[in-house]
Amino acid sequence: MLCSLLIWLENTVLSTTLETLADPVRGLGADPGQLQWATGAYTLAFATFMFTAGSLGDRFGHRTVFSGGLAVFAGASLWAAYAGDVDQLIAARAVMGVGSALITPATMAILMWTFTGPARAGAIGVFSTSAGVGMAAGPVLAGFLLDHFRWGSVFLVNVPVAALAWVGVAVLVPDFRSPVPRPLDPAGMLLSAGGLVALAYGLIRAGQVAAWSGADVWGPIAAGVVLLAVFVLVELRVEAPGFDPRLLARRAFGGGNLALGLLLFAVAAITFYHAFYLQGALGFSPMRAGLANIPTALGALVGAPLATRLVRRLSLRLVCVPALTVAALTMGGYGFLGLRTPFAGIEALLFVQGLSVGMVIGPVTAALIGDLPLEQAGAGSAVTNTVRQTGSVIGIAVGGTVMSIVYRRAIEPSLEGVPGPVREQARASAEQARHVATAAGRPALAQAADDAFVHAMHVGAVWIAAVALLGAGVLLITLPAAGARKDREGEPDPEASRGSVRAGRPAGS
The missing domain is CATH 1.20.1250.20 (MFS general substrate transporter like domains)
Incomplete structure (x- = not known):
């Protein structure tokens, strides 16, 4: 532990x-x-x-x-x-x-x-x-x-x-x-690593260049997609693969993992924005920013056991689809945060976000692994962990790229007449802009950088919320309606016994 x-x-x-x-x-x-x-x-x-x-x-x-x-x-x-x-x-x-x-x-x-x-x-x-x-x-x-x-x-x-x-x-x-x-x-490890590295490089590179038409952007992205496709084909031919794509053909398992991947994509991207919002735009000290994040963790601690109890009474779909929808709305709520947002409002948003995310990740993960035969629990756990981490990698890459592109476009009008070296630093990021503005005695440039960053965060929040909402839609379509419900006499629900996801059962139990 x-x-x-x-x-x-x-x-x-x-x-x-x-x-x-x-x-x-x-x-x-x-x-x-x-x-x-x-x-x-x-x-x-x-x-x-x-x-x-x-x-x-x-x-x-x-x-x-x-x-x-x-x-x-x-x-x-x-x-x-x-x-x-x-x-x-x-x-x-x-x-x-x-x-x-x-x-x-x-x-x-x-x-x-x-x-x-x-x-x-x-x-x-x-x-x-x-x-x-x-x-x-x-x-x-x-x-x-x-x-x-x-x-x-x-x-x-x-x-x-x-x-x-x-x-x-x-x-x-x-x-x-x-x-x-x-x-x-080893073949699976090398192909998956190479594919993810190439894909992430291309996506991150897209945020650093003026045009996306160059081979240094689309080349790595295409190579990453091809390597990952070959990885799946190789794993399908291996008798005992480390990552078994066949498990994703199970409707509930595949859909649940896709939804978790989309959720972790959104969580990674919004967390990346949030770090710069608190310390950069709002000027929080590291200690105050750390304390400000506690409601997210408290919400997650409350959300997981709460969802487990609710799933026993209702079903996995009835609990997790609304929770993931609320999580998506809280991420979209970043589109309303600004430089003068009350601190209490930020904390309330973070608590609800942590609560709703906690109500999805734990119960869905336990249910997906628990629905597999015991001999497949290890392989299922590998698939689930890989999908979740992959979602986080791509979320960071895409989230940061969107932030960089929108920030540069927003700061550009404020850089007219600014000396060349100062202009290049200010265009790189809001953090560099604040530093060079202080050194050059240009407070207006620092304010422009804050405004440009907030605008970039607002734009990013829209698509991040859309990705999380897509995950909620996937859960709605792929999870069985009956779930792990029990009737009033405490016997298993007959619909649940016919192959539905047994929510809340830990792996190996």
């Missing part, structure tokens, strides 16, 4: 650190494209190594893989803490993603081997709670560290925690391994 908490902390601390990394004085002067890669490199490595890591655990022992993942994670955190430029930080973040991918499947496997019966359900509940604790603590911890130390401290703090966890794993955890190890899937 300490390792799980560590990974969730790492998933959230960077959003609070983005504004500092963009600062040329306090950080690395990163532009939006580099920040997209700093965020996306971790998630991309996480997504592509996830299913391979499970096979490694089956073959060499889950404790062995777990310990190796911790060592990789700690070493990469040390590298990130002392990175001399943005490229080094991006590389270190990618290696951290590899470490997290080695840890996560082993964590669940060790839980499933250690606990049985009611104890297993309790252990999975604690495991799920660690996510909410990490979501709540990550931004606050990052804010405290950034207010008192250099930016690298948000990564350096991982090292002693990982070392403590490594000792605990070595002393306390048996080295479980599957009696029938799954074969490794």
Whole structure:
């Protein structure tokens, strides 16, 4: 659980650190494209190594893989803490993603081997709670560290925690391994990684150039699509694939995963905007920005168990479709935020957003895995985790690109008559514009940058909400109406017994 908490902390601390990394004085002067890669490199490595890591655990022992993942994670955190430029930080973040991918499947496997019966359900509940604790603590911890130390401290703090966890794993955890190890899937890993990297590069590059017609934009995007298509074809021909596309042919499983991918796409994009809105446009300190994010985590902590109870009385579709619709509306609500929005209004929006997202992710994930035969639970978990992380990668790439394009167009009229070097910096990002405006004594330029950023956020909020609403539509169409409902006498609903999704049942139960 300490390792799980560590990974969730790492998933959230960077959003609070983005504004500092963009600062040329306090950080690395990163532009939006580099920040997209700093965020996306971790998630991309996480997504592509996830299913391979499970096979490694089956073959060499889950404790062995777990310990190796911790060592990789700690070493990469040390590298990130002392990175001399943005490229080094991006590389270190990618290696951290590899470490997290080695840890996560082993964590669940060790839980499933250690606990049985009611104890297993309790252990999975604690495991799920660690996510909410990490979501709540990550931004606050990052804010405290950034207010008192250099930016690298948000990564350096991982090292002693990982070392403590490594000792605990070595002393306390048996080295479980599957009696029938799954074969490794190097071709699948290379194709999926290459496809996602190429696709993400093309999408991010689109936000950095004036025209999209160049080969440096469409070439990588086309190559990424082709590689991912070949990846699916290869996995269909493998007898025991790490990522089994055949599972997506099941209507509820495929539709539910598509909806989760769209939701995580929207969450990643809106989180990217939110980080710059609080610290950049509103001028919050890192600590205040971290505290301002607590309602999101509290909402998620309340939403998951609330949805589980409601699903038992109603159905997965009746609970999760409205919840995902509300989540989409809260993301669209960013279109009404401005430089003078009351703080209470922002906090209320964040709480409702966290509540509604929490009511979707946990119940839908548990139901999709629980609906599979036990022998397919591991493969289903790999598919679900890969789809979710892929949604996050593409959301960051597309979200940041839209923000960059709209910001440049909005700031351009304010740059007439501005000296060339100042103009180029101001055009790069709102963070660079504020810095150069302060150095050049041009307060009007800083105000124009804030206005241009808010306009870009408003435009982005519209399409982000549309993507999340599409996910709600997918759930509405693909989830069965009966769900996991029980009748008044407490017997299973007859419709539910005919192949409907058994919502709320944890994997392996």
